[in-house]
Amino acid sequence: MARHNLSLLAAFVSICFIFSGAVLYAVRQAKGDSVAAHQVGASFYTYLHRHDYEGARSLLTRERQLVISKATLAQYVNKFEKKHGSLVKWEVAQVPTMYGSRISIFPRYVEESRLMTGTNGTSGAGMLQIQPEDGQWKVARISIVP
Secondary structure, eight states: OHHHHHHHHHHHHHHHHHHHHHHHHHHHHHHHHHHHHHHHHHHHHHHHHTTOHHHHHHTBOHHHHHHOOHHHHHHHHHHHHHHHOSEEEEEEOOSTTSOOEEEETTTTEEEEEEEEEETTSOEEEEEEEEEEETTEEEEEEEEEEO
């Protein structure tokens, strides 16, 4: 009986060790994913700020490139600029009504909300879902609320 209990304890400790290793790996992976995805998000808004819609499209997944043209991106920016002026800041949201960013390990993606500020001093919101495609992080979903 004592050997059986010892075997059960050893199995439990092994399972806990494996589980904690998996959690540690997931946390490290998520941190790296977050940094890489936020760089892509910042680059995407930089392209929009410069009205470089081809550059912004280059950061879209292949699937998104099929449905979002340079003209579509220009429409997003024009709607924003009519209401707020030229885009001058695009910071990850730190306000209670917006979640800032979320990370998913399975499936792998990062969602981020950015507060988009124009020259008028007023703001809109931009939300991106960024996911890996062929070893690079790409924008899979876009929502810009002027």
